[in-house]
Amino acid sequence: MPTNSNKSELANHTLDEENRRVFMKKMVALFGATTASAVLSGCSVSATNQLATQTDTAPKNGKLLSEHQMTVLYSICETILPKTDTPSAVEVGCHEFVPNQLQHCHSQQQQNDCIQIINSVDRVAKETFSMTFPLLQPQQQQQILLEIENNQSAIKTHKEHFKFLKALIVFGYFTSEAGATQALNFQAVPGGFVGSIPADANTKSWGSQAYY
Amino acid sequence: MTTDLYIHKSDQVYDAIVVGSGISGGWAAKEFCERGMQTLMIERGRVVEHRKDYVTEGKGPWEFANRTKVDNLLVEEKHSVQKKCYAFSDMTKHFFGNDKDLPYTTKEGTGFDWIRANQLGGKSLLWHRQSYRLSDFDFSANKADGHGNDWPIRYKDIESWYSHVEKFAGISGSQENLEQLPNSEFLPPFEMTAPELHVKDKIAEHFPGRQLIMGRTAHLTEPTQLHIEQGRVTCQARNECQKGCSFGAYFSTQSSTLPAAAKTGNLSIAPNSVVHSLIYDEKTQRVKGVRVVDNDNLSTREYFAKVVFLCASTLGSAQIMLNTKTKTFPNGIANSSGVLGHYLMDHNYNAGATGTVEGFDDVYYSGRRPSGILVPNFQYKPSLYKKGYVRGYGLAGGSHRDSWQGLGYQNGIGADFKTHLTKPGKWKLGLHAQGEMLPRFDNYMALHPTKTDKWGIPLIHIDCTWSENEKLMMADAEQTAFDMLTKAGLKDIQSYNSIEKNNPGLAIHEVGTARMGHDPKESVLNGFNQCHDVANLFVTDGSSFCSTAVQNPSLTFMALTARAVDYCVSEMKARRI
Numbered sequence: 001m002p003t004n005s006n007k008s009e010l011a012n013h014t015l016d017e018e019n020r021r022v023f024m025k026k027m028v029a030l031f032g033a034t035t036a037s038a039v040l041s042g043c044s045v046s047a048t049n050q051l052a053t054q055t056d057t058a059p060k061n062g063k064l065l066s067e068h069q070m071t072v073l074y075s076i077c078e079t080i081l082p083k084t085d086t087p088s089a090v091e092v093g094c095h096e097f098v099p100n101q102l103q104h105c106h107s108q109q110q111q112n113d114c115i116q117i118i119n120s121v122d123r124v125a126k127e128t129f130s131m132t133f134p135l136l137q138p139q140q141q142q143q144i145l146l147e148i149e150n151n152q153s154a155i156k157t158h159k160e161h162f163k164f165l166k167a168l169i170v171f172g173y174f175t176s177e178a179g180a181t182q183a184l185n186f187q188a189v190p191g192g193f194v195g196s197i198p199a200d201a202n203t204k205s206w207g208s209q210a211y212y
Numbered sequence: 213m214t215t216d217l218y219i220h221k222s223d224q225v226y227d228a229i230v231v232g233s234g235i236s237g238g239w240a241a242k243e244f245c246e247r248g249m250q251t252l253m254i255e256r257g258r259v260v261e262h263r264k265d266y267v268t269e270g271k272g273p274w275e276f277a278n279r280t281k282v283d284n285l286l287v288e289e290k291h292s293v294q295k296k297c298y299a300f301s302d303m304t305k306h307f308f309g310n311d312k313d314l315p316y317t318t319k320e321g322t323g324f325d326w327i328r329a330n331q332l333g334g335k336s337l338l339w340h341r342q343s344y345r346l347s348d349f350d351f352s353a354n355k356a357d358g359h360g361n362d363w364p365i366r367y368k369d370i371e372s373w374y375s376h377v378e379k380f381a382g383i384s385g386s387q388e389n390l391e392q393l394p395n396s397e398f399l400p401p402f403e404m405t406a407p408e409l410h411v412k413d414k415i416a417e418h419f420p421g422r423q424l425i426m427g428r429t430a431h432l433t434e435p436t437q438l439h440i441e442q443g444r445v446t447c448q449a450r451n452e453c454q455k456g457c458s459f460g461a462y463f464s465t466q467s468s469t470l471p472a473a474a475k476t477g478n479l480s481i482a483p484n485s486v487v488h489s490l491i492y493d494e495k496t497q498r499v500k501g502v503r504v505v506d507n508d509n510l511s512t513r514e515y516f517a518k519v520v521f522l523c524a525s526t527l528g529s530a531q532i533m534l535n536t537k538t539k540t541f542p543n544g545i546a547n548s549s550g551v552l553g554h555y556l557m558d559h560n561y562n563a564g565a566t567g568t569v570e571g572f573d574d575v576y577y578s579g580r581r582p583s584g585i586l587v588p589n590f591q592y593k594p595s596l597y598k599k600g601y602v603r604g605y606g607l608a609g610g611s612h613r614d615s616w617q618g619l620g621y622q623n624g625i626g627a628d629f630k631t632h633l634t635k636p637g638k639w640k641l642g643l644h645a646q647g648e649m650l651p652r653f654d655n656y657m658a659l660h661p662t663k664t665d666k667w668g669i670p671l672i673h674i675d676c677t678w679s680e681n682e683k684l685m686m687a688d689a690e691q692t693a694f695d696m697l698t699k700a701g702l703k704d705i706q707s708y709n710s711i712e713k714n715n716p717g718l719a720i721h722e723v724g725t726a727r728m729g730h731d732p733k734e735s736v737l738n739g740f741n742q743c744h745d746v747a748n749l750f751v752t753d754g755s756s757f758c759s760t761a762v763q764n765p766s767l768t769f770m771a772l773t774a775r776a777v778d779y780c781v782s783e784m785k786a787r788r789i
Contacts, residue, residue: 079625079626080625080626080629080630081629081630082626082627082630084627084630084631086630086634097279100278101278101279101281104277104278104281104283104284104285105278105281105282105283105284106284107284142625142626145625146625149623149625150623163621166620166621167620167621170616170620170633171279171617171620172279173616174616174633175273175274175279175280176274177272177274180272180273180274181272183630183633183634184616184634186272187578187579187580188270188272188450189448189450190448190449190450190578190579190580191448191449191579192446192447192448192449192579193402193403193449193577193578193579193580193581193582194403194577194578194579195402195403195404195405195406195408195409195577195581196403196405196406196575196576196577197575197576197577197578198574198575198576199573199574199575199576199636200574201635203576203635203636204634204635204636205613205615205616205633205634205635205636205637206580206615208272208580209580209615209617
């Protein structure tokens with residue numbers, strides 16, 4: 001565990017508590033308070049870590065992802081497109097969009113690739129920081145994903161699967177109402193076509209496309 | 213539109229029956245009705261009312277369950293062929309055919325992608341709207357190089373009819389005075405983007421004889437009184453045309469020809485009526501009407517008229533004719549030549565190149581242009597043919613600034629990446645070949661010997677493949693597009709040639725199954741789209757083409773149809789029909 005090795009007990013404890021709160025928040029958002037507190041009740045972070053791993057079993061009720069995979073995906077969404085002056089990917093529901101879209105509009109192979117890369121992200125997190133991905137600090141999460149994208153992760157992963165998942169999250173974000181109309185400039189009825197208008201560094205892309 | 217427009221059963225002998233309600237059928241109905249003829253338009257599918265039935269119009273992607281993508285199960289069950297069309301999505305799928313109900317077969321080892329739009333308005337609701345005249349080089353191409361039969365008409369025969377349909381439909385474009393692509397009656401053209409203007413200059417500089425022009429499209433850039441009377445207004449540049457357009461800004465049966473026909477009071481429409489075959493009177497040697505199977509409950513009925521116009525699509529019209537077997541015509545009505553169903557062609561859209569235009573960071577565009585740029589065919593006569601193959605191709609294209617759709621695959625995680633995705637990226641510009649396909653007897657459709665569809669009509673069986681000429685042309689087009697973009701200064705140019713991957717059919721420009729000709733022994737129709745063998749039977753859709761040329765064919769369907777109706781009515785008045 002390269003980054004935690006020289007931390008004091010107290011620092012570790014503080015980090016654990018903070019992560020626990022963050023994780024709790026995510027679990028509540030994802031599965032509701034009951035499941036979240038059942039997972040976390042009386043647990044230290046390491047126990048949570050273990051529990052989280054244990055929940056990584058076959059998904060239930062015809063769902064594509066297990067609860068733990070959902071928490072990892074949730075954190076991946078938040079890391080790739082975080083909240084800025086516009087909503088984050090999670091705020092527009094990308095973590096729910098991705099499994100739904102995979103199940104309805106993508107091949108079995110693509111579904112498997114995405115499950116695999118979600119698992120890989122978590123494995124790399126554990127290998128690198130000895131902690132499940134959702135519990136890492138934002139900059140650690142960003143580091144993990146950048147390493148995967150640049151083929152530099154601690155264990156071998158499939159960069160192209162990650163790229164596919166990332167593109168799907170991006171698609172989900174910019175086809176959401178907030179993504180299309182707040183992050184981008186949406187023209188429902190442009191009123192006509194103008195071949196050249198001035199543009200500068202602040203110009204936003206059009207959020208309205210003929211085809212997606 | 214009044215409800216008594218639609219009929220179910222009728223004993224009336226109409227002046228004219230028009231089978232089909234797409235671009236050709238709409239024009240036939242309008243021209244007949246405006247000449248005072250009692251006209252019955254027969255449509256195999258459901259009624260689609262202008263505005264009211266454009267159920268997805270104006271909806272954002274977030275309003276669709278899968279953000280405009282179509283559910284796998286639905287695609288697999290109902291749209292295994294239709295899904296290949298560029299315009300097929302959750303926003304437009306209700307205007308595409310149900311492949312499960314509309315099977316056809318292809319020869320083993322071959323394929324043909326048949327895009328269907330069986331509803332009132334047909335493919336006029338879904339078309340790409342690019343509108344070009346054929347030139348005399350196109351009408352004389354077969355004669356000049358010996359492939360196919362000679363078109364029985366020349367440009368002068370159809371010129372005034374092009375003008376007639378263009379003024380009414382509304383075609384935007386620029387006067388270019390090109391001998392291979394005659395001017396139309398134009399509304400103002402759409403604008404080019406700055407990189408397009410740049411590439412236009414570069415092509416003019418490096419490639420004499422090649423021009424980059426603005427695409428010509430059936431959109432009202434500036435409606436005339438004629439269009440306002442149809443209830444149509446200026447194009448708003450949404451480029452979501454295939455959802456249907458309540459502005460009536462693009463030409464469709466619903467926006468244009470149907471209201472004009474209905475206004476005369478001479479139009480009736482029989483929807484949900486699948487034409488099984490034609491009723492032929494051996495004694496008078498005329499068709500009397502059509503046999504229809506109800507689309508929904510499969511009951512049968514008949515409709516009668518003095519003349520019948522088949523406008524049921526290139527494959528559809530030929531299917532009806534082949535399925536009309538009589539004592540005189542055991543192999544299909546008006547098929548004494550034996551060419552009915554043969555010489556099936558499509559356009560060849562299988563090569564091109566795209567690259568990055570550097571600079572122009574300080575300009576963008578506003579609106580979504582429902583058209584593109586075009587390099588008209590520059591190999592339009594034998595003296596301009598390349599070595600190794602005959603005929604030519606145009607290059608159609610467009611430009612845009614990269615958006616999240618492309619940028620999403622770039623490296624990056626986090627807030628900066630997110631911001632990057634919201635900014636217009638580099639300019640991309642592409643040119644894509646629209647190649648001519650040669651007429652060949654071996655490319656044909658026939659009726660399946662045993663299989664029938666749910667209406668009891670024999671399935672269409674297709675054997676249609678690309679020939680060596682088409683393959684050589686695409687190999688050359690790929691290189692040419694690459695060279696032109698290179699000379700124009702583009703970077704990161706990617707070229708492609710997909711002819712080995714793609715079946716004919718996907719250009720949705722299928723033509724040629726009941727070709728025109730001087731000689732009744734080698735053609736089905738005369739120069740007025742009238743059957744050589746049956747004087748009161750006309751076919752005015754793509755079936756009648758002798759060659760594909762490179763131009764999008766719909767404008768020529770319109771002009772041929774209007775001309776054929778004019779001829780037919782004068783023949784009726786002279787009591788020759």
